[in-house]
Amino acid sequence: MTAVVEAGGEAQVLAFEDFVAARGPALVRLARGLLRDPDTAEDVVQDVLAKALLHWKRVQGADDPVAYVNRMVVNASTSFWRRAARRERPVAAEDLPDAGRADGTGQLADRDELLTALRTLPTKQRTVLVLRHFEDMPDEQIADLLDVTTGTVRSNAHRGLAALRTALSR
Amino acid sequence: MREHARGVDEEDVVRALQRAGAADPHVDVSALTAGARGRARTLRRRRQGLAGVVAVLALAGPAALSQWPQERVAVQPAATAVPDAALLDTAAVQAVVEGVEPVPVSTGTATGLCRDEPYGGTSSIAAGRSAGWGSTPTVLRPTPEQVGLDVLVFEGDEAEQWFSQTEQQAGSCTVEAVETSRWTLVAADVAADVAVDEAVALFAQVQSGTNPSWRAVVAARSGQLVVRVGVTSYHSEPGGTVEQAATLARQALERASGLRAAGGAAR
Numbered sequence: 001m002t003a004v005v006e007a008g009g010e011a012q013v014l015a016f017e018d019f020v021a022a023r024g025p026a027l028v029r030l031a032r033g034l035l036r037d038p039d040t041a042e043d044v045v046q047d048v049l050a051k052a053l054l055h056w057k058r059v060q061g062a063d064d065p066v067a068y069v070n071r072m073v074v075n076a077s078t079s080f081w082r083r084a085a086r087r088e089r090p091v092a093a094e095d096l097p098d099a100g101r102a103d104g105t106g107q108l109a110d111r112d113e114l115l116t117a118l119r120t121l122p123t124k125q126r127t128v129l130v131l132r133h134f135e136d137m138p139d140e141q142i143a144d145l146l147d148v149t150t151g152t153v154r155s156n157a158h159r160g161l162a163a164l165r166t167a168l169s170r
Numbered sequence: 171m172r173e174h175a176r177g178v179d180e181e182d183v184v185r186a187l188q189r190a191g192a193a194d195p196h197v198d199v200s201a202l203t204a205g206a207r208g209r210a211r212t213l214r215r216r217r218q219g220l221a222g223v224v225a226v227l228a229l230a231g232p233a234a235l236s237q238w239p240q241e242r243v244a245v246q247p248a249a250t251a252v253p254d255a256a257l258l259d260t261a262a263v264q265a266v267v268e269g270v271e272p273v274p275v276s277t278g279t280a281t282g283l284c285r286d287e288p289y290g291g292t293s294s295i296a297a298g299r300s301a302g303w304g305s306t307p308t309v310l311r312p313t314p315e316q317v318g319l320d321v322l323v324f325e326g327d328e329a330e331q332w333f334s335q336t337e338q339q340a341g342s343c344t345v346e347a348v349e350t351s352r353w354t355l356v357a358a359d360v361a362a363d364v365a366v367d368e369a370v371a372l373f374a375q376v377q378s379g380t381n382p383s384w385r386a387v388v389a390a391r392s393g394q395l396v397v398r399v400g401v402t403s404y405h406s407e408p409g410g411t412v413e414q415a416a417t418l419a420r421q422a423l424e425r426a427s428g429l430r431a432a433g434g435a436a437r
Contacts, residue, residue: 016203017203020199020202020203020206021199021203024197024199024202024203025194025197025199028197028202029191029193033190033191042197042202042205045202046202046205046206046209047209049202049203049205049206049209049210050205050206050207050208050209050210050212050213051210051213052206053206053207053210054210054213054214114183114186114187114190115190118187129187130187130191132187133184133187133188133190133191134187134188134190134191135191136188136191161180161183161184162180164183164187165179165180165182165183168183168186
C-alpha cells in the first residue's frame with residue numbers, strides 16, 4: 001500500500017491500477033458477502049472504485065486507504081440493500097432452499113447456501129459477520145467502520161451467528 | 171463454547187464463513203479497472219454538466235426573479251367601502267419591513283392563509299380591501315421581500331366561519347410553487363389594544379441556504395373584522411418573519427377597528 005500512498009502525478013494512474021489489482025478481488029468478495037448476488041457485487045464495487053478514482057488524492061491521503069475504500073463498499077452495499085429492500089419481498093429463513101447439513105467434519109456443504117442464509121440476516125448482523133470473518137477485521141475496527149460501539153458489534157455478531165446456525169440447521 | 175443445534179454448531183458456521191471469505195471470487199481485475207474508469211468518466215461528465223446548469227441558473231436566476239410578479243391579488247369584492255385610512259400606510263409597513271414600496275393590487279379572489287383560493291362565502295363579505303408592498307430583488311436577495319394586507323368585514327357570524335374554514339385550510343397547506351418547505355402552524359402572538367377574538371399564524375421557508383427567507387401569514391379577528399397579513403422576508407430563523415407579520419396584523423387590526431368604531435369603515 002505504501003506505493004499507492006506515496007504515488008503522485010502520473011504515478012496516480014498506476015497507483016489506482018495497483019490498488020485495484022491488489023484489493024479488487026477482496027472488495028468484490030466483501031461486497032458479495034454483503035449483497036449475495038455476484039453480479040450486483042461487482043457492479044457496486046465498480047461504482048465505488050469509480051468514485052474513489054474521482055477523489056483518488058483523498059483516498060491516498062487517508063490514514064488507511066484500504067479501510068477507507070472498505071468503508072465505501074460497506075456504505076454502498078448498505079445503500080444498495082436499502083434500495084433493494086424497498087423493491088423486494090424479504091425471504092423468510094424457512095423459505096430458503098434446503099441447506100446442506102453438517103458433514104460430520106464440521107464443514108458446511110455449500111458456500112452458496114451459506115451466502116443465501118447470510119442474506120436473510122438484518123443488515124447490521126450480516127455486515128458484522130462479513131467484516132469479522134471474510135475480512136478478519138477486529139471488532140474495534142468494525143465498530144469504527146460502522147460507527148457503533150464494540151458491544152454493538154459483539155451482540156450483532158452473536159445474534160447473527162445464532163440466526164445463521166438456526167437457518168443452516170433446518 | 172460450542173453450542174449444538176441439530177448438527178450445526180457455531181464453530182462450523184464461523185469456519186464456513188471464513189472459507190467463504192477466503193474463497194477466490196474469480197474477479198477479472200482488468201475488467202473491473204476498465205469499468206471503474208468508464209464510470210468515473212461518466213460521473214465526471216455528469217458533474218461537469220450539472221455545474222454548467224448551476225452556473226447558468228446562478229446568472230439567469232436573479233434576472234428571471236426580477237420579473238417576479240409584484241402585483242397582489244385582492245380579496246373579493248374589490249370594495250371601496252373600506253377607506254384608505256383603514257389600511258396601514260406605507261410608512262407604518264416600512265417601519266416593520268424596510269425597503270418595501272407599494273405594489274399594484276388587482277381584483278380577484280384571495281382568501282385562506284397559505285393559498286389564494288376562493289372563499290365559498292364571499293357574498294357575506296360586507297367590505298374588503300387589499301394592499302401590497304414589495305422590494306426590488308437583488309443578487310443577494312433574489313426573492314423580493316413582500317407584504318400583503320387584507321382587511322375584511324363580514325356580516326353576521328361569517329367572520330367566525332371564515333376563520334374556521336381558513337384554519338382547516340391551513341392544516342392541509344402543502345408546498346406552493348415558490349416555497350421550499352411545507353407550511354408550519356405556529357402560535358400567533360397578536361396582543362392588540364382591541365379585543366382579538368382569535369388569531370392564527372403559519373410560516374414556510376421560501377429560500378434556504380446561507381441567506382434564508384421565509385413567508386409568514388397571520389390572520390386575526392376582532393368581531394366581524396378580520397385582517398390577514400402576509401410577509402416574505404429574510405431572517406436566519408422563521409420567528410423574525412412571523413413576528414413582522416404579527417406586528418403588522420396587530421397594527422392593522424387596531425387601525426381598522428378604530429376607524430370602524432368611529433363609523434368610518436365598512437358600514
